[in-house]
Amino acid sequence: MVITTIPQTTFGATAPTGTSQSDSCQVTIPDYTVLRQQNIAKINDTYNTLLSSYTKNYSDYAAQSVGNINDRTNATTIIMPKVKDANTQIINLSQTMINNVNQDTDLINDQKNQLTSKMAEIDSLLNNINLLTDKDTEMTVLTNAKQDSLNSTTTGSEDMQFNTYVYIGISILLVLTIIGLIIYLVYSTYTTKTNNTSNTSKYT
Numbered sequence: 001m002v003i004t005t006i007p008q009t010t011f012g013a014t015a016p017t018g019t020s021q022s023d024s025c026q027v028t029i030p031d032y033t034v035l036r037q038q039n040i041a042k043i044n045d046t047y048n049t050l051l052s053s054y055t056k057n058y059s060d061y062a063a064q065s066v067g068n069i070n071d072r073t074n075a076t077t078i079i080m081p082k083v084k085d086a087n088t089q090i091i092n093l094s095q096t097m098i099n100n101v102n103q104d105t106d107l108i109n110d111q112k113n114q115l116t117s118k119m120a121e122i123d124s125l126l127n128n129i130n131l132l133t134d135k136d137t138e139m140t141v142l143t144n145a146k147q148d149s150l151n152s153t154t155t156g157s158e159d160m161q162f163n164t165y166v167y168i169g170i171s172i173l174l175v176l177t178i179i180g181l182i183i184y185l186v187y188s189t190y191t192t193k194t195n196n197t198s199n200t201s202k203y204t
Contacts, residue, residue, distance in 0.1 A: 047093060054086035 057079055064075035 043093070043097065047090070050086055050090050050093065054083060054090060057082040057086060 061075045061079040061083055064071035064079060066072075067075075
């Protein structure tokens, strides 16, 4: 009986989950093109070996099953089990490949779902960044507007203060002028009365 071991391929390998960032940095990423070619070569070698064994044994069985009784007995008891064993291994190999393809499909779907989830997270982060950027721009504009308003208020206050000083100065000048006029008028009146009194005294 020919025993052929079905090769272990990495087509259906499950991707590691929960890997930390430090561990993931230490993992060497394989060249999947080379790995796929190696797996296909292993499968082809195994399949060709099984097929050759099956073909040879079946040919021997067909030839001896029509021979004499010894050949027919040998064909039934020895060769036929070999044919069945090779056929079983071919079926098992095919089933293994189907399982690997299914596992690969599941893995691809899982990775696709993870990618979709990550893309959604990235979109959410980008939206948040855009909102923060807009908010920052709005705050900058508001700050500039407040600064302009403050500058305008400061300038207006300085102008008002200057005008107030001017008005106070003018008011002081007016008061001094009025006081001077009053003094002048009082002095003039006093002088006139004094002169009139002196003149009256002379004529009396």
